[in-house]
Amino acid sequence: xxxxxxxxxxxxxxxxYVIGSLFFNASRLPLWILKYAFVRQxxxxxxxxxxxxxxxxxxxxxxxxxxxxxxxxxxxGKEGDQFxxxxxxxEDKDKFKGPMLANAQTVQPTDIGGVWYPAxxxxxxxEKRDDLLxxxxxxxxxxxxxxxxxxxxxxxxxTLLENTPATHVLLPSYRLSKLPPGPDSNPFPAAxxxxxxxxxxxxxxxxxxxxxxxxxxxxxGGNCAIALLRYxxxxxxxxxxxxxxxxxxxxPWLNPTNPDTSFEYNNPNFPSDYIPASFLxxxxxxxxxxxxxxxxxxxIASNPYANALEYGFKTPVPLWVNMGGTxxxxxxxxxWAEMMKGxxxxxxxxxxxxxxxxxxxxxxxxxxxxxxxxxxxxAGEWLKGVRK
Numbered sequence: 045x046x047x048x049x050x051x052x053x054x055x056x057x058x059x060x061y062v063i064g065s066l067f068f069n070a071s072r073l074p075l076w077i078l079k080y081a082f083v084r085q086x087x088x089x090x091x092x093x094x095x096x097x098x099x100x101x102x103x104x105x106x107x108x109x110x111x112x113x114x115x116x117x118x119x120x121g122k123e124g125d126q127f128x129x130x131x132x133x134x135e136d137k138d139k140f141k142g143p144m145l146a147n148a149q150t151v152q153p154t155d156i157g158g159v160w161y162p163a164x165x166x167x168x169x170x171e172k173r174d175d176l177l178x179x180x181x182x183x184x185x186x187x188x189x190x191x192x193x194x195x196x197x198x199x200x201x202x203t204l205l206e207n208t209p210a211t212h213v214l215l216p217s218y219r220l221s222k223l224p225p226g227p228d229s230n231p232f233p234a235a236x237x238x239x240x241x242x243x244x245x246x247x248x249x250x251x252x253x254x255x256x257x258x259x260x261x262x263x264x265g266g267n268c269a270i271a272l273l274r275y276x277x278x279x280x281x282x283x284x285x286x287x288x289x290x291x292x293x294x295x296p297w298l299n300p301t302n303p304d305t306s307f308e309y310n311n312p313n314f315p316s317d318y319i320p321a322s323f324l325x326x327x328x329x330x331x332x333x334x335x336x337x338x339x340x341x342x343x344i345a346s347n348p349y350a351n352a353l354e355y356g357f358k359t360p361v362p363l364w365v366n367m368g369g370t371x372x373x374x375x376x377x378x379x380w381a382e383m384m385k386g387x388x389x390x391x392x393x394x395x396x397x398x399x400x401x402x403x404x405x406x407x408x409x410x411x412x413x414x415x416x417x418x419x420x421x422x423a424g425e426w427l428k429g430v431r432k
Contacts, residue, residue: 050224050335053111065106073099085316086370088398093411097400100410101318107189108322114191116157116217123159123193130158130216130238130245139283143275143349144240146233147333153237158216158245159192161201165212167250176256177431179210179292180242182218184263184402186327187235187300191217199408200262207420208292208427210258216242218268221330231333232344235264239272240285247286254286258427259361263402264327266296271349277359290430292364292423295402298353298376301345303328303338308372316370317400318410356383362390362430366419371401392426394419 052061080094089097120127132153140153170176181204183190183197190196192215201213218238219230243259246252261269269291276285305321308314325336331350332342348355353376363384367377374395381393396403399415407416 052109053223058110061110062106065102065109069099069102069106072102086398090411097316097318097410100406101320104318105320105322108320108326111188111223111326113189113220113222114196116191116220118155118157121193126160126162126164126194128158128160128164129155130242131155132241133244133248136241136244136248139244139279139285140237140240141279141283143271143347144233144237146344146347146349147231150227151231151234151237153241154219156216156218156238156241157192158214158242159194159197159201161198161205161213161215163212165250165252170250170252173211175209175211176252177208177210177212177258178246178252178256179204179208179213179258179260180246180288181213181215181260181262181292182235182239182265182268183215184261184265184295184297184405185220186297186323187221187264187268187331188327189220193217197405200404203404203407203416203420204260204292207417208424209431210427213260214242214246218242221327221333223326223330224335225333229330229333232331232347232350233271235268236271236275236349239268240275243272243276243285243288255289255431257288258290258292258431259288260292260294261296262294262404263297264300266293267298267300267350267352269293270296270298270352273359273361274349274352274357277357287359287361290362290364290427292366292427294366294404295368295371295373296352296365296377296380297327297373298380299351300324300327300331301342301347301351303336303340303342311372313370313372313374317368317372318406319372319401353380356380356387358387359389362392364392364394364423364426366394366396366404366423368399368401368403368415369395369397370399373401390430394422
């Protein structure tokens, strides 16, 4: 069965599948147009939003089946001076403990790329900026797609810079998990290692006070930010790593270890979201380093650094949790926020009623920029308040 699931990820079957999908989805487009001319997934959506979201879901389904992933070169590209190489330092070796070494034979800290918005910071500039606030943001993409570069993550950075007190945003291009599993497939905890490397770059290399850093993450990046918060809460004092000032979590994917996608089809928000089951299946298997299909929870399902949904923890960091009211993960976000409040944490749970999953990332694609603007403004006001 594993052989079959890998079939469309290799040529010539990949090309044949893409061509077939183009014809298949083109044949369905008139039906979607006719349907959404009269009935839409959400009563406030426009016809264009309704059709676009349905087409986008079909696109993500094809991408997930052929497992199309971006390259992550350590070269500037069109980002120019905004691009930096975030180096793993030998002197930081002892700061990677416990869950960071969960797959130590094949997964070790390494250098990664990152993009600064609107421009890079230097240690000299840090000393001069009284108003400095850096958001270290981890992008979404089910741990299998995406990067910190302008084409993919530029809209995230612009939204944060325009609506929050952040003066700078750093978006690392953490390693993406791949299938089939192998020596270079980057399963858990590769992304978490890269998250810590990025945080150490800010506090040690640039000498940015932790009080002037906020963590952020959307979807899988939200899961990664939560894992880093947990790690600092558990090991920070021992390894000399201070807590950030706040965390902004946008549609966090709280349990990327569960391959059972039946919850999607049984979810009342399934018609109003763009996440196909194939995308979740790909991400769950790749993150765990297992070939799909998985017959049960992945091998990291009991690891609280992967499965945040079922494992709370105490942190002094104030948490902002935003979910889209029409996304399939909305109730997971609500459940997690309540659990974290029960642990004694400062948590604000915020819902933007008429938007889909991870609209911070996909708003320009699905035409929901007004919704993302409203929720980002609320997040900005909250961030100002908790940092007084």
